[in-house]
Amino acid sequence: MTMTYALVEREGPLTIITINRPEAHNALNAAAHRELEAIFDDFAKDDSQWVAIITGAGEKAFCAGHDLKQQASGGGLETPPKGFAGLTARFDLTKPVIAAVNGVAMGGGFEIALACDLIVAHERALFALPEVKVGLAALAGGLQRLPAQIGLKQAMGMLLTGRRVSATEGHALGFVNEVTQDDVLALAREWAAQIIECSPLSVRATKQSVMLSRTLSVAEAMAAQWQFSAMEAMLASEDAVEGPLAFAQKRKPEWKGK
The missing domain is CATH 3.90.226.10 (2-enoyl-CoA Hydratase; Chain A, domain 1)
Structure with missing residues (x-):
């Protein structure tokens, strides 16, 4: 285009x-x-x-x-x-x-x-x-x-x-x-x-959770967020392993976005 x-x-x-x-x-x-x-x-x-x-x-x-x-x-x-x-x-x-x-x-x-x-x-x-x-x-x-x-x-x-x-x-x-x-x-x-500098999947999960939670009560949102697509992707990602590992090894994480 x-x-x-x-x-x-x-x-x-x-x-x-x-x-x-x-x-x-x-x-x-x-x-x-x-x-x-x-x-x-x-x-x-x-x-x-x-x-x-x-x-x-x-x-x-x-x-x-x-x-x-x-x-x-x-x-x-x-x-x-x-x-x-x-x-x-x-x-x-x-x-x-x-x-x-x-x-x-x-x-x-x-x-x-x-x-x-x-x-x-x-x-x-x-x-x-x-x-x-x-x-x-x-x-x-x-x-x-x-x-x-x-x-x-x-x-x-x-x-x-x-x-x-x-x-x-x-x-x-x-x-x-x-x-x-x-x-x-x-x-x-x-x-x-x-x-x-932050995990891209964590950023997306955070944004999606905030936006989808705005019409819910706190209790409803906290229960529902586990099924939000970006949250599920984050929790199942390689980056969710890399972040804590990098912290434990006192180094900068290498995010893959997957």
């Missing part, structure tokens, strides 16, 4: 995805959505890739959301089956994804970030779900994820007004993990490196 709207780099087990429409503030049209869905499909099935970072080209925007010019010209609001950018409805992805927010993250752009497991942001970044201001609603997970991540009242304050939130306020609210004045992609790489 020829990449027109996104760039993909692989650094060992790390995949870096850059939305590449800076002239449109990295807003996504139908073709860009399909391209990103294919990229995340490849990441999900590639056993050699353990962590992904998604960012935007340039310094102004991470992603400005839907290409409203496309909608205004009759192009509609088409998104692929796996959601906005092929990510927001990808509920079976157990590999971690980090959002490196380099500029404005508006509407669907903010929803991409909310669908990631970690968000790091440059101090110039701005976040908003402004759909109510243009006669729409945050239908790519914003209505659900934002209240879950920052609480009902704070989320309603953003959702009902469409107000913009700075990276610093986002950190205070709890949806941003870390803010930097420097290179946000370098910061994301640092977080990714810490994850990559």
Whole structure:
């Protein structure tokens, strides 16, 4: 597949995805959505890739959301089956994804970030779900994820007004993990490196268990987690033997991801 709207780099087990429409503030049209869905499909099935970072080209925007010019010209609001950018409805992805927010993250752009497991942001970044201001609603997970991540009242304050939130306020609210004045992609790489030091199967089991447990009671979740697919894979893996053995031998583990 020829990449027109996104760039993909692989650094060992790390995949870096850059939305590449800076002239449109990295807003996504139908073709860009399909391209990103294919990229995340490849990441999900590639056993050699353990962590992904998604960012935007340039310094102004991470992603400005839907290409409203496309909608205004009759192009509609088409998104692929796996959601906005092929990510927001990808509920079976157990590999971690980090959002490196380099500029404005508006509407669907903010929803991409909310669908990631970690968000790091440059101090110039701005976040908003402004759909109510243009006669729409945050239908790519914003209505659900934002209240879950920052609480009902704070989320309603953003959702009902469409107000913009700075990276610093986002950190205070709890949806941003870390803010930097420097290179946000370098910061994301640092977080990714810490994850990559850990067992990839343990990371996937942890993510899947957390996500599938959110609608269960603690007792139900603790009982159910033994049957979660990523947990079963971890417990039956060579890495589950390698980790304790490396600890006992006082050496760095050599993860195989199997």
